[in-house]
Amino acid sequence: MKDQEIKNICPTTTSKLENEGALLVDVRENEELEELSFDVQNLLHVPLSEFEDRYTEIPLDQSLVMVCRSGARSLKTAYYLINQGYQEVKNLEGGIIKWAEKGFPVKGSLAQVKSASSDCCSSTDCC
Template sequence: MLTRLFGRPQVPEISPAEAQERQQRGALVIDVREPDEWRTGHIPGARLIPLGELPRRLAELDRHQEIVLVCRSGNRSAQATLWLQRAGFSRVANLAGGMIAWVRAGLPVER
């Protein structure tokens, strides 16, 4: 109903601190940027699945595990969150502000 009224489903978003906390509790962090972006710095323990590859790699993911999606600014990961929701994943969230927000929050980055 809301989708029909407002055009698209709500993308659950979380802060960098919440993303880190969820990761520490067992959530999988998926970085949907391209490999060259990944090499410039990523969240420790994150897994790289570029956005363009995500639809064909869904079988690699556990539908019951919590998943946090991240990109540079939060736009591509919001799209990835929607894709996962539409594919039946219910425990997904977008890192609001992406890696830009993560770095600004002073959280660790692996290179």
């Protein structure tokens, strides 16, 4: 299982899976949640800074969708979970930004999150 590829999924598929009982695991830090958060029932927050100490709080027997701001940190944690023996792990490609842009439910302001990220990717050499 250690060489398993993580499936990146879109917001529509993520929403469908969450409605069917999949658990969204948000790995963003606490202050990020204050700006913008997912407005769904099946959500667990395990910040990346605490992930290695707290990942055992994530159920082994449930379908998981790892989420973050843009999809990069959640992809790393998805691979980490696969290496710990988790089976049903997917990653929300584009993170909460893409989720909110597609009109799925959030609490907070997408504009605030996008303006905070403009410093990182304002150059054409980035990403």
